[in-house]
Amino acid sequence: MPESTGECAKPQRRSIGARRNPATEAAILDAAGDLLREKGVHGLTMEAVARRARAGKATLYKWWPSCGALLIAVYERSKGAHQHRDKGNLVDTIAEFYRFVFAFWQTPEGQVFRLIIAEAQSDKDVAEALEGYRLERLAALSEAVGWAQARGELREGVEPDALADTIMAAAWLRLLTDRLTTDPHRLARDVVSGWIVEKQ
């Protein structure tokens, strides 16, 4: 008895002429995302994605040359970009940031991010995409730190970029070592409060 290949009830797509079919792209990314959530990284194979999306493997390889490219595309579709808001003091601002990313990273969509980091350690293309995303988020975080600095909240000589790097490092370590249940506010205090000017 042939094994079920998952949901294939969708009406089969066809070429819509000499141009890319958006429905195909969507179907493939949907399939890839589902497979990731259901079976983890090792379930994300080109074969399985093609089967599930009812797409030809040639089509898959044309647009996403590798498994890593597919991984990136899946993440790009669902990545959450935290909009930093100044909570009046740095600790609360960073705590809010930690609260957001920890919550997001615990969702099926967010779980993909840790796989991206992992894949980046051996896939140059993924590493490049990750680096771009990291710098983008670092800039946003650094800006938030800058608000505190402008307010005179920070000790002299503190560089927002360096502090933002440290803040981000703490978040990544929690993600990679399965500690996303860390209390966000306490972590923010442990990482940041040393750089705040002492109250008189």
Place this chain on the structure above:
Amino acid sequence: MPESTGECAKPQRRSIGARRNPATEAAILDAAGDLLREKGVHGLTMEAVARRARAGKATLYKWWPSCGALLIAVYERSKGAHQHRDKGNLVDTIAEFYRFVFAFWQTPEGQVFRLIIAEAQSDKDVAEALEGYRLERLAALSEAVGWAQARGELREGVEPDALADTIMAAAWLRLLTDRLTTDPHRLARDVVSGWIVEKQ
């Protein structure tokens, strides 16, 4: 023409009776390490290791049930454990720590560590081994921070464990984002100096 399978000139080993052959273990770990260095993670397959070590796959699977287990074993053989030494002040102590790990992580042996972190994101056994190692190193680092605290160097309320976590996070982030050339002393200052009591 049959393709060369690498160095197989070694005299073939045999059973030495009803006990594990140390030469076999060494040959396999050597082969695994070489493959890792030469071809990266994707070059580390059970097939290739067995071929290179002139070992049976059954032997391989008996002692290392998975690729992850092999990865751990390779790392365990060569892992460097930094012996923290108090340099008189925390920044210098941590700078020395960063200097050591960055240098080690840039060696072929040390490069394996980033692969371990990557593998741990999808392999439970590797994650467990990594967590053990992390806690061990965290304890050592925390102890070094404790020296500074005992000396009265730290601001009140600083918890050595939390600070050590932050220090380690900064190191991991540099490893995972290819920034091991970061200046160790400057990084130590950026991460740690906020927690030092202000000089009068």
Place this chain on the structure above:
DNA sequence: TATGAAACGAAACGCATCGTTCCGTTTGGA
């Protein structure tokens, strides 16, 4: 001294995925 147990290399098994290559169909754009 005889026998069983365990480790070893080697070969083969069926299965899955790889990345590529064809094919026939569909349809937009020149």
Place this chain on the structure above:
DNA sequence: TCCAAACGGAACGATGCGTTTCGTTTCATA
């Protein structure tokens, strides 16, 4: 009108997977 490009589908050989079987070697036990 016709070429070009995208599409699904099927097949290709190659490779790794994890397991099994075989014949061997030698230690440990009886």
